[in-house]
Amino acid sequence: MKQLSIGKSDIKSSRFIYGCMRIAGDNSESDRNKGKRAIMTALDNGYNHFDHADIYGGGACESLFGELLAETPHLREQMILTSKAGIRPRSNSHDSYAPTRYDFSQRYLMKSVEGSLLRLNTDYLDMFLLHRPDYLFDVEEVADTFALLKASGKVKHFGVSNFKPSQVELLKSKLSMPLLVNQVEINIHNIDTLMDGTLDQCQQHGITPIAWCPLGGVAYPAWGNTFSTDDEQRIGAELAQQSEKHACAPWQVMLAWLLKHPANILPIIGSTTPERIVAAKQALTLDYSREDWYRLLEARNGQQVP
Numbered sequence: 205m206k207q208l209s210i211g212k213s214d215i216k217s218s219r220f221i222y223g224c225m226r227i228a229g230d231n232s233e234s235d236r237n238k239g240k241r242a243i244m245t246a247l248d249n250g251y252n253h254f255d256h257a258d259i260y261g262g263g264a265c266e267s268l269f270g271e272l273l274a275e276t277p278h279l280r281e282q283m284i285l286t287s288k289a290g291i292r293p294r295s296n297s298h299d300s301y302a303p304t305r306y307d308f309s310q311r312y313l314m315k316s317v318e319g320s321l322l323r324l325n326t327d328y329l330d331m332f333l334l335h336r337p338d339y340l341f342d343v344e345e346v347a348d349t350f351a352l353l354k355a356s357g358k359v360k361h362f363g364v365s366n367f368k369p370s371q372v373e374l375l376k377s378k379l380s381m382p383l384l385v386n387q388v389e390i391n392i393h394n395i396d397t398l399m400d401g402t403l404d405q406c407q408q409h410g411i412t413p414i415a416w417c418p419l420g421g422v423a424y425p426a427w428g429n430t431f432s433t434d435d436e437q438r439i440g441a442e443l444a445q446q447s448e449k450h451a452c453a454p455w456q457v458m459l460a461w462l463l464k465h466p467a468n469i470l471p472i473i474g475s476t477t478p479e480r481i482v483a484a485k486q487a488l489t490l491d492y493s494r495e496d497w498y499r500l501l502e503a504r505n506g507q508q509v510p
């Protein structure tokens with residue numbers, strides 16, 4: 205699969221990242237085996253970048269991946285392992301008063317990274333991302349935490365997820381290393397990053413945008429779905445027309461729509477179905493035009509651009 209440099213680094217990521225949020229399923233033997241097959245399918249098909257978070261499956265997703273690495277340790281050097289932390293679930297506390305919250309305190313982030321390394325069965329993360337902005341974060345403390353993690357060799361590179369441009373600017377102002385990525389939701393339902401400066405900032409500062417849930421609103425209802433039945437029918441009709449034109453499936457059109465953006469968005473493929481993990485690559489071959497792109501935007505908006 206085609207590869208792109210991440211941020212201004214020399215790390216070369218496959219154009220699609222494989223997302224590990226669903227690999228443990230319900231943690232049954234059969235779902236775990238399915239998850240391992242999904243990872244191996246991704247590897248066999250040129251995905252070299254795997255996205256995790258400490259909270260996926262309550263840690264079960266990282267543990268499953270770590271089991272696979274223990275069986276095949278030679279694979280570690282061939283892959284980019286990203287994990288995230290900073291969302292602290294209600295259950296992750298001895299204090300029954302504590303709600304689910306964001307926590308970028310040094311103590312919590314250091315502990316989270318240690319946990320990810322242990323579960324993933326690795327000595328280092330290629331990238332560590334702050335999962336969602338902690339409204340109460342102390343930027344100096346986070347900068348210090350990143351420096352400690354880097355100096356210890358436990359994390360090679362850093363990035364953020366779900367950060368608004370102003371939050372990226374704030375963090376960047378205190379860091380001694382570059383932020384390589386901003387992992388954000390981009391799909392036909394959620395196009396905030398096209399308009400709120402996120403993708404402009406990425407291009408200006410050489411930050412790679414990574415799209416989570418790229419098929420939300422196409423393959424399944426997006427988070428916080430606001431599409432009416434009419435919206436869905438209009439978008440579905442346009443996707444059907446474009447998929448016929450490009451001889452592919454509607455969800456592959458959606459991936460091509462993301463790939464077309466000049467910010468070089470890297471979509472994360474989260475399917476655990478081997479056929480879909482393979483078939484996603486077809487989107488990389490579509491000759492997707494500006495006219496296709498704007499027609500789908502028009503269908504999404506229910507009106508032409510002004």
Ligand SMILES: NC(=O)c1ccc[n+]([C@@H]2O[C@H](COP(=O)([O-])OP(=O)(O)OC[C@H]3O[C@@H](n4cnc5c(N)ncnc54)[C@H](OP(=O)(O)O)[C@@H]3O)[C@@H](O)[C@H]2O)c1
Nearest residue numbers: 223224225255365416417418419420423472474475476477
């Ligand atoms: N940073 C963040 O805040 C954040 C938030 C959410 C996710 N993420 C990351 O993003 C990754 C991708 O997210 P995602 O898993 O939601 O991505 P996705 O690729 O948009 O969706 C995958 C889901 O859609 C289903 N699917 C795919 N194609 C389908 C089709 N043609 N018809 C019906 N269902 C279809 C898959 O089912 P099958 O498995 O059955 O194929 C799977 O349940 C995650 O793994 C995680 O790494 C990050």
